[in-house]
Amino acid sequence: MIIEVKKLKKTYEGRVPTHALKEVSFGVKEGEFVALMGRSGSGKSTLLHQLGLLDAPTSGEIIIDGTNVIDFTEKQKTEFRLKKLGYVFQAYALLPELSALESVYLPLMLTGVSKAEYIKTATEMLEKVGLGERIHHLPKEMSGGEQQRVAIARALVNKPAILFADEPTANLDSESSETILKLFKKLNKDIGQTIIMVTHEPDDKKHVNRVIWLKDGVIRPEGT
Amino acid sequence: MNIKASFFLARTTILRGNKGTLIMTILIMTLAYVNLIFISSVFGGIVEAINEQSIKNLYSNIVIAPADDEVYIENKYAMDSIDTIPGIVASSAHYINNTLISYDANNDGNDVQRGKWIVKSVDVEDEIRVTQISDSMIEGEYLDSNDRDKIVIGKEIAGGHGGDLDYLSLGGVYVGDEIDIKFSNGIRRTYTIKGIFSTKNSQADQMAFVTTKEMESVLGVYNLASEVIVKINDDELGQEEKYIKQIRQTGLVDEDIKTWKQLTGFTSSASKSFTMISIILGAIGTVVAGVTIFIIIFVSIVNKRKQIGILKAIGMKESTIILSFVMQAIFYAVIGIIFGVSIILFLIRPFFINNPLDFPVGWVSLKITFNIIRISNISLVIAALIGGFIPAFRGTKESILDTIWG
Numbered sequence: 001m002i003i004e005v006k007k008l009k010k011t012y013e014g015r016v017p018t019h020a021l022k023e024v025s026f027g028v029k030e031g032e033f034v035a036l037m038g039r040s041g042s043g044k045s046t047l048l049h050q051l052g053l054l055d056a057p058t059s060g061e062i063i064i065d066g067t068n069v070i071d072f073t074e075k076q077k078t079e080f081r082l083k084k085l086g087y088v089f090q091a092y093a094l095l096p097e098l099s100a101l102e103s104v105y106l107p108l109m110l111t112g113v114s115k116a117e118y119i120k121t122a123t124e125m126l127e128k129v130g131l132g133e134r135i136h137h138l139p140k141e142m143s144g145g146e147q148q149r150v151a152i153a154r155a156l157v158n159k160p161a162i163l164f165a166d167e168p169t170a171n172l173d174s175e176s177s178e179t180i181l182k183l184f185k186k187l188n189k190d191i192g193q194t195i196i197m198v199t200h201e202p203d204d205k206k207h208v209n210r211v212i213w214l215k216d217g218v219i220r221p222e223g224t
Numbered sequence: 225m226n227i228k229a230s231f232f233l234a235r236t237t238i239l240r241g242n243k244g245t246l247i248m249t250i251l252i253m254t255l256a257y258v259n260l261i262f263i264s265s266v267f268g269g270i271v272e273a274i275n276e277q278s279i280k281n282l283y284s285n286i287v288i289a290p291a292d293d294e295v296y297i298e299n300k301y302a303m304d305s306i307d308t309i310p311g312i313v314a315s316s317a318h319y320i321n322n323t324l325i326s327y328d329a330n331n332d333g334n335d336v337q338r339g340k341w342i343v344k345s346v347d348v349e350d351e352i353r354v355t356q357i358s359d360s361m362i363e364g365e366y367l368d369s370n371d372r373d374k375i376v377i378g379k380e381i382a383g384g385h386g387g388d389l390d391y392l393s394l395g396g397v398y399v400g401d402e403i404d405i406k407f408s409n410g411i412r413r414t415y416t417i418k419g420i421f422s423t424k425n426s427q428a429d430q431m432a433f434v435t436t437k438e439m440e441s442v443l444g445v446y447n448l449a450s451e452v453i454v455k456i457n458d459d460e461l462g463q464e465e466k467y468i469k470q471i472r473q474t475g476l477v478d479e480d481i482k483t484w485k486q487l488t489g490f491t492s493s494a495s496k497s498f499t500m501i502s503i504i505l506g507a508i509g510t511v512v513a514g515v516t517i518f519i520i521i522f523v524s525i526v527n528k529r530k531q532i533g534i535l536k537a538i539g540m541k542e543s544t545i546i547l548s549f550v551m552q553a554i555f556y557a558v559i560g561i562i563f564g565v566s567i568i569l570f571l572i573r574p575f576f577i578n579n580p581l582d583f584p585v586g587w588v589s590l591k592i593t594f595n596i597i598r599i600s601n602i603s604l605v606i607a608a609l610i611g612g613f614i615p616a617f618r619g620t621k622e623s624i625l626d627t628i629w630g
């Protein structure tokens with residue numbers, strides 16, 4: 001198992017506490033392409049945030065690649081995100097001042113590799129996502145789908161153990177969405193990339209190995 | 225912390241960010257810097273003008289007075305040797321006498337104006353090389369070496385020439401008028417006013433000058449002096465103590481020798497006040513500059529909230545992000561300093577050299593010293609450090625999810 005989740009709970013404290021995740025347990029094998037599905041408000045994003053170490057769960061355990069990440073300090077989480085996790089947001093997650101190439105090599109730069117190496121690796125990664133011709137474009141000079149592929153390249157450039165994506169195609173037209181999903185599938189196939197993707201599209205089911213259904217913060221079999 | 229990444233982010237933000245914002249920011253920093261330098265320099269200029277007036281008109285650089293229990297400096301040989309010391313431009317010996325001066329406008333014994341003033345004697349040849357009173361004549365002329373019954377007086381004695389102390393003056397005398405002087409030894413003589421001078425030092429303007437020959441005949445002494453004032457080379461200013469040592473070696477062992485600085489009692493307290501004010505204004509200016517940088521960085525961070533969240537999400541350390549904002553702040557400060565220094569040195573300074581300000585204490589230009597520039601540079605960079613750090617530190621403390629969706 002590349003990822004093991006045990007009795008994960010997340011309660012948003014507020015005037016009315018929201019139990020967004022209620023004792024969720026599951027595992028994902030290395031090389032799996034998993035879709036997280038469920039109605040709006042069922043807790044998909046919440047779960048992905050916990051797995052991506054962007055938030056702190058209320059209780060439970062998350063073991064990624066053999067490491068229990070629950071008791072990590074902020075610094076350790078940051079380091080872990082950089083080296084082990086890739087995260088693709090729904091949209092608009094590029095820095096407007098950075099070209100595609102710069103966006104992609106930034107995480108490499110943070111790991112301290114040489115300039116020649118990070119330019120080479122980032123260029124290759126952009127070629128992989130089909131943007132070999134766009135490496136010097138700024139976000140405003142690219143379509144939404146192209147921007148999203150830059151974000152994917154950035155998430156993948158440090159060869160993460162897991163790629164998380166929260167509705168990566170929600171803001172794209174069907175053609176671009178198709179490109180992204182095909183890309184995920186290809187990555188999964190070619191390099192065995194583990195992917196956990198939140199999606200609303202019933203159609204996406206056909207691309208993935210497995211669907212995890214969430215309903216009101218708990219995992220349920222499809223249709224219940 | 226990844227300094228390379230911080231620098232990379234700072235650079236791209238500056239180069240590819242909004243140009244209008246960048247220009248405004250640099251403009252503000254430049255003005256903040258010019259403000260820092262300008263205020264200190266004006267005050268520095270005032271202090272310098274005050275000092276300059278004392279030097280030009282009263283004390284020159286070094287003043288030699290008789291030993292404690294003596295009335296006169298008697299070592300003529302030593303006085304003559306002073307001028308041979310390398311680095312000394314000239315010296316001028318004075319007799320000083322407290323006198324009663326009176327002016328009877330109608331020569332009828334009625335309405336006689338009188339007052340007590342100091343009359344000094346000068347060797348004209350020496351004096352014109354040491355003080356600038358001879359260049360400050362507003363009426364008539366300065367003395368000649370052979371003048372005997374001629375006198376030049378300051379505008380505060382004359383009255384009617386725009387002095388500040390007209391109520392104490394002779395009430396308006398002019399070149400050609402005759403005045404009576406009663407010296408401290410009781411001797412009275414009548415002098416024709418040859419010239420009236422106006423300096424920007426009211427102490428000097430309350431003096432009158434006759435020639436040494438004249439004074440010696442009044443006092444019945446010869447080759448003595450009540451004081452000797454000494455001018456040193458301009459590029460030796462500040463080295464007065466060194467010259468005092470050399471002057472002592474000529475034989476003036478017990479004489480009371482002081483630098484102009486030690487003698488400017490009022491002016492030094494005034495210059496202390498001005499220095500104080502300029503430090504306070506400088507501190508306020510620095511704080512204002514710091515707050516300005518704070519606001520600039522704060523606004524930039526508010527605009528980049530989401531981006532900061534993304535950077536953290538991809539694994540950039542908070543310290544790396546903070547450093548990139550601090551680098552931006554320092555960049556703005558340094559550019560502000562570069563533009564500011566250029567404006568000060570190539571625009572403002574030449575302007576004030578050509579158009580000095582007419583202050584009661586003298587013509588005031590800006591006194592821009594390397595020290596002021598250095599202190600301002602350090603202040604502004606420190607202000608940028610703090611002003612950049614605080615908002616960056618607070619901005620990066622927000623949780624990733626709050627910044628991305630909040």
Ligand SMILES: Nc1ncnc2c1ncn2[C@@H]1O[C@H](COP(=O)(O)OP(=O)(O)OP(=O)(O)O)[C@@H](O)[C@H]1O
Pocket residue numbers: 012014018019020038039040041042043044045046047
């Ligand atoms: N920051 C928050 N504070 C309080 N409640 C929250 C917060 N974020 C999410 N919630 C609540 O938690 C529950 C799960 O939200 P979540 O965003 O995980 O749903 P989702 O499955 O991703 O929905 P969608 O498909 O609409 O994106 C919802 O009831 C939501 O209102």
Ligand SMILES: [Mg+2]
Pocket residue numbers: 044045046
């Ligand atoms: Mg969601």
